[in-house]
Amino acid sequence: MFQPVKPAQWLMVVAAVAAMIAVPLVTRDSYLLHVLILAMIFGIFASAWNLVAGFAGLKTFGHHAFFGIGAYVSALISIKAGLSPWLTIWIGALAATVAGVFIGLPILRIKSMAHVAIVTLGFAEIVRIVISNLQSVTRGELGLWGIRPFEGFDLPGFGTIVFSPADKVPYYYLALVLLLLSVAAIALLMRSRIGLSIIAMRDAEDAAESLGVNLTRKKLQVFAISAFLVGIAGAFYAHYISILTPNAAVGADLMILVIAMALVGGLSTFAGPLVGALILTGLVELLRDLDQFRLLVYGAMIILIVMFLPKGLMTLGPMLKRRFTPSSSS
Amino acid sequence: MTFTIFLEQIINGLIIGSMYALIGSGIALVYGTMRVLNLAHGEFYMLGGYFVFFLAVTYGLPPFLAIPVAVVGTFFLGMLIQRMTIHYLLGKEGWMFSTIAATLGLSIVLQNAALLLFGEQFQSVPYYLDGMLEIAGIRIPYQRLLIFVVALGTIGVMTFVLKKTRLGWAIRATAQDRDAAAVVGIPAQRIYLITFGLAAALGAVAAAMLAPIYAINPWSGLPILLKGFVVVILGGLGSFPGAIAGGLLLGVVEAIGVQLTSSEWRDVIGFALMIAVIWWRPWGLFGKKA
Numbered sequence: 001m002f003q004p005v006k007p008a009q010w011l012m013v014v015a016a017v018a019a020m021i022a023v024p025l026v027t028r029d030s031y032l033l034h035v036l037i038l039a040m041i042f043g044i045f046a047s048a049w050n051l052v053a054g055f056a057g058l059k060t061f062g063h064h065a066f067f068g069i070g071a072y073v074s075a076l077i078s079i080k081a082g083l084s085p086w087l088t089i090w091i092g093a094l095a096a097t098v099a100g101v102f103i104g105l106p107i108l109r110i111k112s113m114a115h116v117a118i119v120t121l122g123f124a125e126i127v128r129i130v131i132s133n134l135q136s137v138t139r140g141e142l143g144l145w146g147i148r149p150f151e152g153f154d155l156p157g158f159g160t161i162v163f164s165p166a167d168k169v170p171y172y173y174l175a176l177v178l179l180l181l182s183v184a185a186i187a188l189l190m191r192s193r194i195g196l197s198i199i200a201m202r203d204a205e206d207a208a209e210s211l212g213v214n215l216t217r218k219k220l221q222v223f224a225i226s227a228f229l230v231g232i233a234g235a236f237y238a239h240y241i242s243i244l245t246p247n248a249a250v251g252a253d254l255m256i257l258v259i260a261m262a263l264v265g266g267l268s269t270f271a272g273p274l275v276g277a278l279i280l281t282g283l284v285e286l287l288r289d290l291d292q293f294r295l296l297v298y299g300a301m302i303i304l305i306v307m308f309l310p311k312g313l314m315t316l317g318p319m320l321k322r323r324f325t326p327s328s329s330s
Numbered sequence: 331m332t333f334t335i336f337l338e339q340i341i342n343g344l345i346i347g348s349m350y351a352l353i354g355s356g357i358a359l360v361y362g363t364m365r366v367l368n369l370a371h372g373e374f375y376m377l378g379g380y381f382v383f384f385l386a387v388t389y390g391l392p393p394f395l396a397i398p399v400a401v402v403g404t405f406f407l408g409m410l411i412q413r414m415t416i417h418y419l420l421g422k423e424g425w426m427f428s429t430i431a432a433t434l435g436l437s438i439v440l441q442n443a444a445l446l447l448f449g450e451q452f453q454s455v456p457y458y459l460d461g462m463l464e465i466a467g468i469r470i471p472y473q474r475l476l477i478f479v480v481a482l483g484t485i486g487v488m489t490f491v492l493k494k495t496r497l498g499w500a501i502r503a504t505a506q507d508r509d510a511a512a513v514v515g516i517p518a519q520r521i522y523l524i525t526f527g528l529a530a531a532l533g534a535v536a537a538a539m540l541a542p543i544y545a546i547n548p549w550s551g552l553p554i555l556l557k558g559f560v561v562v563i564l565g566g567l568g569s570f571p572g573a574i575a576g577g578l579l580l581g582v583v584e585a586i587g588v589q590l591t592s593s594e595w596r597d598v599i600g601f602a603l604m605i606a607v608i609w610w611r612p613w614g615l616f617g618k619k620a
Contacts, residue, residue: 119563298438
């Protein structure tokens with residue numbers, strides 16, 4: 001993780017980004033763009049979860065709370081106070097960050113993985129039930145609809161950009177920008193002092209602590225950043241989909257999907273959660289006609305991955321390479 | 331609100347709490363013995379409920395026959411599932427997380443398999459007992475009294491098994507120190523298998539007793555699992571007696587909380603209590619600081 005990025009890796013990154021930029025130039029098929037936009041939202045979500053669960057080794061099961069908080073706070077403020085979504089998505093993300101610190105403080109003092117899993121799961125359930133019960137504000141299970149879309153603006157050279165359900169291209173590029181910023185933030189964070197410290201404390205907590213790494217503070221910082229990123233993803237989702245229900249925005253299914261994405265792609269890698277998000281979002285759409293089998297397939301996939309490919313698909317390549325190349329005398 | 335109604339609610343809370351205790355003790359048993367947090371525990375409750383439903387309603391067996399068969403069936407199902415999945419993960423690199431993830435996967439698979447096989451309609455089982463007990467104006471249906479008696483009986487049997495039988499000694503020895511237990515010839519793998527089956531069976535007992543009150547459907551495991559989690563945090567994760575105390579406490583706190591607010595906030599009260607306990611005494615209300 002701390003080796004300098006190799007030229008070949010840079011090339012891969014540039015090629016991937018170029019391909020993502022090129023998609024709307026090739027096709028304007030709104031269904032395909034919609035699937036890719038969802039994949040990018042989940043890509044941010046899964047990467048942020050991986051930051052905490054993979055890199056920092058804090059196995060939380062309640063990050064969907066931050067997605068829901070980001071989504072509902074941004075949507076409600078834009079509706080009730082008439083503010084622009086360009087502003088409210090940041091308020092939503094900040095609200096998610098505050099919630100992250102609130103729940104992060106008690107759990108970070110605990111070293112038991114099981115306690116962390118239970119408490120984060122319980123916290124997300126509280127958020128879901130509160131949103132569902134406060135019907136006078138959120139409309140509960142009926143769904144919060146009429147969420148304002150992003151305002152259009154003039155972009156020199158491209159004319160007026162309008163965000164409407166009819167044209168997915170502006171949303172696509174906005175999602176791409178958010179995704180790239182999020183991944184860049186995570187990559188920079190992991191290459192900074194904080195990144196070094198959190199890897200050290202994941203792999204040897206006592207040793208890191210004895211060398212003066214302030215565990216709780218570092219973990220809390222990482223947890224807050226992760227909650228912020230998930231909050232942004234949720235807020236963007238709200239103004240893109242323009243209808244929210246407690247189950248869609250804070251349901252346990254959402255968390256299951258994101259965990260499956262990170263595990264399938266590969267925990268503790270940069271590209272894993274992104275690849276997982278792309279594969280699983282695509283799979284959701286392929287299985288749309290077989291809706292009753294969809295969750296069954298996810299569940300089975302999680303079991304098979306942890307049993308047979310615990311480091312995810314990203315390690316499949318090197319593993320196969322090792323197996324099929326004649327080993328030199330090492 | 332009169333004092334009688336208040337007292338009635340407390341008693342109802344204790345009765346439901348005795349069921350929470352059964353669920354929590356299953357989670358605590360598995361965690362205490364093999365350090366596995368079983369996210370699929372609720373699904374054994376759900377499957378136990380279907381077992382009872384099919385035996386008692388579809389095939390018309392009398393309840394006193396249907397329930398033991400269902401509990402034994404769930405015991406073997408639990409062992410089978412443990413042997414096929416968790417067995418291979420224990421002790422491998424990163425097993426603490428991989429077992430949680432695997433049981434999460436299991437929970438989804440079992441839920442959706444039940445949905446495909448049994449359909450999404452809500453099933454229920456008729457009351458095992460009719461009528462009410464009335465003492466000094468407090469009315470308790472016999473059905474609920476039966477729940478409490480069965481819970482006490484099950485806890486009594488489990489305590490006896492854990493304290494007084496060779497199997498119980500082996501389970502507790504493995505929980506305390508797996509390697510030392512292995513030195514004196516206790517096969518840890520077989521103990522894990524049996525413990526997992528016992529926990530599943532505890533879930534099935536709770537399901538059998540709650541089936542006439544709460545409907546059975548493929549999703550009925552998740553809310554019960556979350557209750558069980560609150561219970562084990564209150565009681566200290568991994569402690570069997572702690573889970574019993576935690577279950578009863580949660581039942582009573584919920585009953586009082588619902589009186590003060592309304593029933594839609596029932597789950598929030600439990601979770602808030604759990605987070606407060608994590609802040610204040612992470613090792614549980616009844617446990618000792620590690």
